[in-house]
């Protein structure tokens with residue numbers, strides 16, 4: 333195969349020792365290693381932009397992580413999510429469904445200052461059942477802070493709070509986060525919960541408030557994603573990004589099924605296939621419009637693609653398990 337004659341006709345001087353630009357030529361001989369063809373199928377020519385960083389996947393691998401749980405996000409996907417969120421030096425990053433903080437580890441590696449919330453007190457306080465099969469009890473120092481310290485990122489830890497992400501009243505009402513990176517519960521292992529009560533007239537009197545453990549009710553999938561976008565629209569800085577996984581039925585999915593908010597525009601939508609019937613979409617949305625009072629609670633979602641059933645039903649109908657939800 334011959335190359336076009338003018339392909340190397342650069343005008344500048346060649347400086348092999350200290351080049352301004354490095355060019356590479358790749359020859360593609362196909363996948364048959366035993367009988368490769370004499371000539372390449374394709375030749376690629378390009379300028380070096382950056383080295384790949386796949387070694388980070390090993391560096392942050394969950395097998396070596398101090399604190400993990402049943403739904404800890406793997407290192408590769410966590411790094412991709414942080415990249416989609418454009419997390420960089422000094423970004424203020426929040427995960428409202430923080431779990432064991434895997435997403436925050438990746439964001440801190442990219443220079444973000446990180447905080448999160450989770451409703452699960454036992455998990456955040458190292459009192460939940462251990463996830464490693466050879467471990468009987470959690471160690472007292474298993475925490476998101478210790479995970480960050482393990483990688484020399486302890487100074488990027490801001491705080492983790494036990495809180496319900498369906499309630500936004502505890503926050504000062506102003507944009508503050510540069511990125512919200514999260515993996516909400518899909519309610520597969522157990523139904524997702526939020527603080528609430530089935531009865532309308534139920535309230536807690538002052539004399540029993542101290543030490544009161546609030547009741548929980550089912551947290552419907554549609555509400556999880558509406559609450560997330562309502563929160564993002566209000567608390568993200570302008571051009572800030574919300575990155576999250578959204579489970580779908582592959583059969584009935586169309587882009588119209590994705591949740592929307594008037595202050596957020598869809599930036600990217602990737603699919604990770606989980607089985608023949610279901611997949612999850614990795615969604616990135618950018619805040620492009622200032623949040624006004626009339627935008628309060630205006631997130632919308634069509635739930636038709638679950639046939640009005642919880643995602644859990646679809647998942648178990650299928651029998652082929654996803655291992656990490």
Ligand SMILES: C[S@@+](CC[C@H](N)C(=O)[O-])C[C@H]1O[C@@H](n2cnc3c(N)ncnc32)[C@H](O)[C@@H]1O
Pocket residue numbers: 401403404405428429430431432433434435449450451452455495496497498514515516517518524525526527551
């Ligand atoms: C899929 S897991 C997140 C896993 C996390 N990315 C990690 O790497 O460990 C979802 C988390 O959401 C939490 N959660 C469920 N309902 C919640 C709620 N109403 N408010 C806040 N967190 C909630 C669960 O306790 C669980 O830890």
